[in-house]
Amino acid sequence: MDNIFLYVVIALVALILLSSFVTVQQGTIGVTTIFGKYNRILFPGLNFKIPLIEKVFKRISIQNRSVELEFQAITVDQANVYFKAMLLYSVLNQEEETLKNVAFKFMDERSFMQALIRTIEGSIRGFVATKRQSEVLGLRKDITEHVKEQIDNGLEQWGFHLQDLQMNDITFDDAIMRSMAQVVASNNLKAAAENEGQALLITKTKAAEADGNAIKIAAEAERQAAQLRGQGVALFREEVAKGMTMAAKEMQQANLDTSVILFSMWVEGIKHFSENSKGNVIFLDGSSEGMEKSMKQLMSLNQLMEVKQQQPAK
The missing domain is CATH 3.30.479.30 (Band 7 domain)
Structure with missing residues (x-):
């Protein structure tokens, strides 16, 4: 009987000792009470508590x-x-x-x-x-x-x-979602149309600018060409005048009539017309009166040129 009592006492002591320790898991904190009133908090690990009196009221997770x-x-x-x-x-x-x-x-x-x-x-x-x-x-x-x-x-x-x-x-709601989708689609179509219009406007503007620049370049080229042609004609006339002046001086020194030069140029001109003609018909007065008239005109032109040569250069 004594042994049984001893075993019971030992078991009770062991139970009390075991209940005196409590383990709190990592990430949690224990809250204890004594007779229903808050006592203290227990941190993670092995903690001692008053046996039979102190109880763990709640374990609070401090994790997210x-x-x-x-x-x-x-x-x-x-x-x-x-x-x-x-x-x-x-x-x-x-x-x-x-x-x-x-x-x-x-x-x-x-x-x-x-x-x-x-x-x-x-x-x-x-x-x-x-x-x-x-x-x-x-x-x-x-x-x-x-x-x-x-x-x-x-x-x-x-x-x-x-x-x-x-x-x-x-x-x-589905009806609102459909209407919102339609609004987005219509706005996208509107934006696409505006972008397309802007792109077309830019294309047309660039094309017009290119055409305008091409016209300007062509006009400038034509102006320069006309200027060069005019300069060429002027140089040609100047060279002809110089040649005729030299020829007239040589003929005067040889006591020859300078009108022969004009007559010779007139004959050469008629020859050029006949050789390079492309179907055009040139009518010339071959009578003695016509020849005399032409010679008078050439002599008058020759005299006019002599007067201009005698005038002092300005």
């Missing part, structure tokens, strides 16, 4: 936690907007007061999650209710910043911190 949200909101113009979001949050810090808030503010984890989700949904719905359907898609970043601004203070009082909120998907 995420949750996916799906909810609906209504814009100011009565359009339904459907959101899919991902929420990332964690315990604010490892201070004792913060951990007490996390452990005792809510009855359980489910109550906390319900309050957190409803708070975020309410914040987003309030924001979307002031915007039009056409504005919502472009306000993804503004919605996220608005939510953080609205609930950060409340979460800190609960001992948590909102690290990130991502709007993964924002959709509307």
Whole structure:
């Protein structure tokens, strides 16, 4: 009998000793109570606690936690907007007061999650209710910043911190989605038509500029050619005049009539016409009166040239 009692005592002592130690996993922090009242926090590792009196009330995870949200909101113009979001949050810090808030503010984890989700949904719905359907898609970043601004203070009082909120998907009713697609398609067609018109205008403008430049170049070339032709004719006449002047001087020195030169040029001209003619008919007066008339005209031209040569150069 004594041995049995001894064994029982030893077993009770061993049970008490074993219950005096508790292990807290890495990434979590234990919160203990004595007779239902907060006592202290236990950090990761092996911890000693008062046996039979001190109890581990809750193990709090200090790791990042995420949750996916799906909810609906209504814009100011009565359009339904459907959101899919991902929420990332964690315990604010490892201070004792913060951990007490996390452990005792809510009855359980489910109550906390319900309050957190409803708070975020309410914040987003309030924001979307002031915007039009056409504005919502472009306000993804503004919605996220608005939510953080609205609930950060409340979460800190609960001992948590909102690290990130991502709007993964924002959709509307099928009818609205189809109308938005039609608007985008029509805007794309309009932009394409405007671009095509601009390209055609540029092409036409460049072509007109090229034609204008070609006309300018051709006109300049024609002007230069005409100028060169005029200079050539002037040089030709100058050389002819010089040759006739020299010939006249030589004939005067030989006491010959200079009108013979004009007559000779006239005959050469008629010869040139006949040799290089391409079907044209030239009528010449071959009578003695006509010959006499032509000779008088040539002699008058010869005298006029002599008078010009005798005039002093200006």
